[in-house]
Amino acid sequence: MDICVGSRRIVFRTERRVFKIPRFTRWVSFIRGINENLEERYWFSADGSRRRNPSQKWTVPQLAEIYWADRFGLLVVMERVDVAIRPASFQEDLRRLQDWAKEFSFAQDVNESNVGYRGTELVICDYGFFGGTRDCYIGT
Numbered sequence: 319m320d321i322c323v324g325s326r327r328i329v330f331r332t333e334r335r336v337f338k339i340p341r342f343t344r345w346v347s348f349i350r351g352i353n354e355n356l357e358e359r360y361w362f363s364a365d366g367s368r369r370r371n372p373s374q375k376w377t378v379p380q381l382a383e384i385y386w387a388d389r390f391g392l393l394v395v396m397e398r399v400d401v402a403i404r405p406a407s408f409q410e411d412l413r414r415l416q417d418w419a420k421e422f423s424f425a426q427d428v429n430e431s432n433v434g435y436r437g438t439e440l441v442i443c444d445y446g447f448f449g450g451t452r453d454c455y456i457g458t
């Protein structure tokens with residue numbers, strides 16, 4: 319297992335899954351980490367039913383799959399993707415993803431640090447961003 323520290327969340331990574339919890343070192347990152355976990359959770363329950371019926375297939379291939387997420391925003395369990403490989407097609411793959419994401423609130427956050435490969439397919443693994451209350455209003 320390894321650990322990645324994002325600006326809002328701490329990510330524990332096992333071979334097949336990652337576990338995202340809010341980063342609790344600062345109040346603002348804790349609150350925004352909860353926000354972002356809840357935003358990602360939307361996709362877990364977006365078509366209504368996966369939460370009630372966990373065996374339902376994941377229907378958004380552009381996003382790393384969420385296996386479970388709690389209603390308090392304390393934990394998201396997500397598929398692990400490969401964020402280290404950058405094949406020759408990377409820029410083209412990224413452009414295509416950015417184009418797909420245009421209509422969503424996380425569009426401006428689709429960049430090199432928030433994407434990874436599932437096999438040969440580039441997917442977004444951080445789609446919690448949504449703007450919202452500015453950090454300075456949350457306080458430190």
Ligand SMILES: Nc1ncnc2c1ncn2[C@@H]1O[C@H](COP(=O)(O)OP(=O)(O)OP(=O)(O)O)[C@@H](O)[C@H]1O
Nearest residue numbers: 322324325326327329336382397398399431443444
């Ligand atoms: N599904 C995943 N598979 C593999 N690595 C991941 C996955 N999700 C996140 N990571 C790694 O953990 C890092 C932090 O995760 P994430 O971007 O979700 O947190 P964050 O706090 O929202 O980050 P930031 O605000 O810094 O972008 C990512 O940059 C990535 O390297």
Ligand SMILES: [Mg+2]
Nearest residue numbers: 324431432444
């Ligand atoms: Mg990120």
